[in-house]
Amino acid sequence: MVVDAGAAADRPRRLYADSGLPDRLFRGVATGGGALVLAVMLLVGGFLTYRGWQALREAGWSFVTTAQWDPDARHFGIAAVITGTVLIAGVAIVFAVPLAIGTALYISEYAPFRLRRTLVSTIDLMAAVPSVVYGLWGLFFLQGKVIGLARWLSTYFGWIPLFKVDGADPNDPLATATVYTASTFVAGMVVAMMVTPIICSVIREVFSQAPIGEREGAYALGATRWGMIRSVVLPFGKGGMIGGTMLGLGRALGETIGVYMIISPVFVVQPHILQAGASSVSSLIALRYGEATPFAMSALMAAGLALFLMTLVVNFAASSIVARSRSGATAE
Amino acid sequence: MKKIRATAAAFALMLCSLLALGQSPVHADTYARISGSGSTWSQNALDQWRRNVTQYGMTVDYTGNGSTIGRQQFADHTVDFALSEIPYGMTEFGVREPPPTRGYAYMPIVAGGTAFMYNLKIGGRRVTNLRLNGDTVTKIFTGKITNWADKQIAADNPGLSLPSRKIIPVVRSDGAGSTAQFTLWMSKQHGALWNDYCRRLGKPVPCGLTSYYPVVPGSGFIAQNGSLGVSGYTRQNYAEGAITYVEYSYALTTGFPVAKVENAAGYYTEPTASNVAVALTKAQINQNKDSSQYLTQILDGVYTYQDSRVYPLSSYSYMILPTTLEAPMTAAKGKTLGAFGYYFLCQGQAQADPLGYSPLPINLVQAGFDQLRKIPGAVAQSINIAGCHNPTFSTSGVNTLVKNAPFPRACDKAGTQQCPSGTGGAQHISTPVKPSASTSGGGSTGGTTTGGSGTNVGTSGGSSGTTAGSTGGTAGTTTAGGTSGTAGTTTAGGVDPDTGLATGDSTGSSGGAQDIAASSVSVGADSFWGLRTWLMGISALLLLAVVVAPPALARRLARPGSTTGRRDERA
Numbered sequence: 009m010v011v012d013a014g015a016a017a018d019r020p021r022r023l024y025a026d027s028g029l030p031d032r033l034f035r036g037v038a039t040g041g042g043a044l045v046l047a048v049m050l051l052v053g054g055f056l057t058y059r060g061w062q063a064l065r066e067a068g069w070s071f072v073t074t075a076q077w078d079p080d081a082r083h084f085g086i087a088a089v090i091t092g093t094v095l096i097a098g099v100a101i102v103f104a105v106p107l108a109i110g111t112a113l114y115i116s117e118y119a120p121f122r123l124r125r126t127l128v129s130t131i132d133l134m135a136a137v138p139s140v141v142y143g144l145w146g147l148f149f150l151q152g153k154v155i156g157l158a159r160w161l162s163t164y165f166g167w168i169p170l171f172k173v174d175g176a177d178p179n180d181p182l183a184t185a186t187v188y189t190a191s192t193f194v195a196g197m198v199v200a201m202m203v204t205p206i207i208c209s210v211i212r213e214v215f216s217q218a219p220i221g222e223r224e225g226a227y228a229l230g231a232t233r234w235g236m237i238r239s240v241v242l243p244f245g246k247g248g249m250i251g252g253t254m255l256g257l258g259r260a261l262g263e264t265i266g267v268y269m270i271i272s273p274v275f276v277v278q279p280h281i282l283q284a285g286a287s288s289v290s291s292l293i294a295l296r297y298g299e300a301t302p303f304a305m306s307a308l309m310a311a312g313l314a315l316f317l318m319t320l321v322v323n324f325a326a327s328s329i330v331a332r333s334r335s336g337a338t339a340e
Numbered sequence: 341m342k343k344i345r346a347t348a349a350a351f352a353l354m355l356c357s358l359l360a361l362g363q364s365p366v367h368a369d370t371y372a373r374i375s376g377s378g379s380t381w382s383q384n385a386l387d388q389w390r391r392n393v394t395q396y397g398m399t400v401d402y403t404g405n406g407s408t409i410g411r412q413q414f415a416d417h418t419v420d421f422a423l424s425e426i427p428y429g430m431t432e433f434g435v436r437e438p439p440p441t442r443g444y445a446y447m448p449i450v451a452g453g454t455a456f457m458y459n460l461k462i463g464g465r466r467v468t469n470l471r472l473n474g475d476t477v478t479k480i481f482t483g484k485i486t487n488w489a490d491k492q493i494a495a496d497n498p499g500l501s502l503p504s505r506k507i508i509p510v511v512r513s514d515g516a517g518s519t520a521q522f523t524l525w526m527s528k529q530h531g532a533l534w535n536d537y538c539r540r541l542g543k544p545v546p547c548g549l550t551s552y553y554p555v556v557p558g559s560g561f562i563a564q565n566g567s568l569g570v571s572g573y574t575r576q577n578y579a580e581g582a583i584t585y586v587e588y589s590y591a592l593t594t595g596f597p598v599a600k601v602e603n604a605a606g607y608y609t610e611p612t613a614s615n616v617a618v619a620l621t622k623a624q625i626n627q628n629k630d631s632s633q634y635l636t637q638i639l640d641g642v643y644t645y646q647d648s649r650v651y652p653l654s655s656y657s658y659m660i661l662p663t664t665l666e667a668p669m670t671a672a673k674g675k676t677l678g679a680f681g682y683y684f685l686c687q688g689q690a691q692a693d694p695l696g697y698s699p700l701p702i703n704l705v706q707a708g709f710d711q712l713r714k715i716p717g718a719v720a721q722s723i724n725i726a727g728c729h730n731p732t733f734s735t736s737g738v739n740t741l742v743k744n745a746p747f748p749r750a751c752d753k754a755g756t757q758q759c760p761s762g763t764g765g766a767q768h769i770s771t772p773v774k775p776s777a778s779t780s781g782g783g784s785t786g787g788t789t790t791g792g793s794g795t796n797v798g799t800s801g802g803s804s805g806t807t808a809g810s811t812g813g814t815a816g817t818t819t820a821g822g823t824s825g826t827a828g829t830t831t832a833g834g835v836d837p838d839t840g841l842a843t844g845d846s847t848g849s850s851g852g853a854q855d856i857a858a859s860s861v862s863v864g865a866d867s868f869w870g871l872r873t874w875l876m877g878i879s880a881l882l883l884l885a886v887v888v889a890p891p892a893l894a895r896r897l898a899r900p901g902s903t904t905g906r907r908d909e910r911a
Contacts, residue, residue: 081433
């Protein structure tokens with residue numbers, strides 16, 4: 009009792025500072041904006057769950073394990089499309105990340121100062137090109153040029169299951185080259201063109217924040233420019249590189265039109281990335297949203313929900329990594 | 341510097357004012373912007389029309405994303421109008437599409453033929469005169485015939501020896517009216533084959549039409565979206581051996597040939613404007629004005645019509661019009677839609693033929709006018725038949741296109757002959773045929789061929805009415821004229837004298853080319869450790885050397901005294 013009274017007596021005075029009307033208004037608007045974004049996100053998730061619930065309840069766990077997509081026959085699942093989505097995004101990242109790191113390094117470290125702004129805006133312009141344009145470019149130009157590479161990969165590395173192509177016979181001059189088209193590989197390359205600018209701008213931003221003191225220190229110790237990059241810029245930007253990659257991955261997972269125009273959709277789990285026939289969740293939705301029955305629409309919503317959750321996880325991981333890397337802790 | 345800037349600013353201002361002037365031409369009416377979506381089958385025609393009406397100040401937006409999505413977006417109140425080849429309420433794999441809740445009406449906009457565009461070469465030379473009968477087409481698109489050297493294809497093409505190349509059927513991946521029309525034709529004409537295909541896919545049989553072409557995974561079929569997607573894929577160099585179904589217009593614009601399809605009279609025909617027009621005289625149009633299906637088509641009569649000029653896969657494409665003022669429809673938009681509809685039912689039809697479509701006959705244009713008047717906001721009095729410049733109209737009420745439609749040449753008849761002339765977008769490129777199937781082989785050949793075709797009329801005719809008789813008559817004329825070789829045949833064909841000449845020229849060279857193409861080259865089975873692998877290994881090593889050698893060499897050369905510097909750099 010006594011102790012309590014003493015504690016009560018010793019309690020510090022409550023501080024109160026009037027931050028003024030403008031401050032409070034600003035705080036309110038900022039908080040409101042943040043909350044709104046969160047609310048929209050929750051609404052999207054809630055809507056997808058609500059609309060997809062009918063299909064999810066009907067399918068149960070088979071929704072995750074079935075490859076076939078035939079909602080009207082009550083036989084449908086996302087095993088094939090999720091695998092396809094991940095594979096396409098994987099191919100995209102494999103192509104985009106080295107390209108983006110190289111571009112970012114050149115812009116932030118090597119390019120002449122006057123050229124730098126032009127290059128940055130060129131990269132930004134690349135992000136502004138509509139994906140349908142990339143799709144057309146991929147379909148009418150890139151695909152024909154990639155066949156050689158795809159055939160070479162499958163001929164010499166076909167023993168790796170990923171590069172195997174069924175029905176291809178490199179010794180038959182009349183064999184069709186179409187088995188190498190409309191594949192995960194080509195779609196992934198097109199998506200790589202779309203995610204490169206995003207990855208590149210994140211990485212460039214982080215690279216340019218590498219502390220000037222350490223850069224000069226490296227030079228003072230006799231490092232070449234590459235030596236400085238290796239010992240200062242790259243370690244400092246490691247978090248940014250990972251974060252940018254994850255952000256790019258998030259975009260690659262959801263890419264629709266570019267993929268939709270390239271691939272020849274199949275609804276079996278297709279691990280052979282060079283072979284004709286691929287699938288992705290977003291292109292499935294784009295192809296089938298004209299479906300007539302409410303149940304088929306519900307199944308599409310459920311597939312959308314799966315993609316939404318997957319992208320959410322990837323993007324949260326990315327943003328947390330980027331946020332941590334901003335401190336520059338690795339280089340200090 | 342300032343002066344330059346001022347001049348530049350003045351110049352920019354002038355440009356802007358010019359632009360502003362250019363954007364507002366003087367016209368009496370103002371039109372609200374309208375938007376639609378749907379079919380890519382008829383998109384080439386619609387795109388041309390909407391480009392044309394910009395001169396009247398009309399802006400029509402259109403997205404070709406397939407008939408199925410077009411119908412769905414119309415039902416969802418997303419667009420003002422939709423284009424579709426099939427109406428609402430069709431049953432696909434046991435699922436019936438519900439009609440929209442907003443008021444709607446169908447209006448035919450243009451006719452056309454679903455063509456089979458292909459990419460095939462014999463000995464490096466493009467084949468342009470391929471012929472297929474309905475059974476062969478169905479077997480190709482159901483995976484029963486997988487090689488171009490198949491006996492059944494050879495029977496259709498007595499003049500060609502096709503290479504042993506895999507057939508790559510290219511189908512639509514999105515919900516398409518083309519797919520619906522094609523599968524409807526297969527289910528009606530070759531139901532057993534089509535049902536068998538459905539059964540293999542685990543679909544309920546009997547299966548009728550579908551908008552989504554079902555594909556067996558790993559069967560070598562390629563699915564692409566949109567007419568542009570399938571035709572664009574088929575035309576690529578790597579897609580040799582591909583065949584797709586697409587509106588004739590796309591073959592014309594890509595410069596590729598289409599397969600001539602055998603009709604019920606035993607002639608192989610191309611979906612030209614006149615052949616489609618002749619075929620569609622047998623289309624059953626729903627004439628019940630109170631029905632929601634008013635003006636929709638039943639094509640069973642087209643498939644079996646015994647006229648030698650018929651292209652069996654002909655059909656109309658429809659616009660789905662709003663008849664009530666529900667969002668997004670407004671009276672202002674109705675005015676635009678009414679004026680646009682009047683434009684393309686009349687003047688616009690003149691462009692149908694060059695674009696690869698077939699113009700509408702007068703009865704459908706008049707019925708279309710009735711439908712246009714149902715649009716709220718459409719200016720009814722400006723929609724009248726006087727002043728409508730449609731090329732099918734004549735003073736006597738006869739469809740001029742049907743009346744003047746040329747009959748096919750004798751070499752287009754099923755039998756031992758084959759025309760060398762090209763088709764579709766490759767009309768001016770002829771393909772040499774074997775001497776035995778050539779039409780210009782002299783008097784004796786001409787005689788035997790006509791005999792053969794004569795019997796064919798008898799067999800295919802069955803209950804041959806007047807039509808079969810008239811075709812027989814045509815064949816007869818050919819023989820009569822055919823005594824003097826090439827000249828006779830050309831006159832009988834009467835379509836294109838140029839191709840007749842080309843026939844004569846190319847006959848001599850044809851024999852050699854065929855034989856080369858027929859035998860496939862076999863390259864000895866390469867072992868893994870062949871020359872190529874060694875060369876690749878060497879080039880990989882060289883690449884490695886280029887990357888690794890310079891720095892390594894530089895370090896070795898600069899070794900004395902520089903070791904400390906290197907250590908610092910690493911720290």
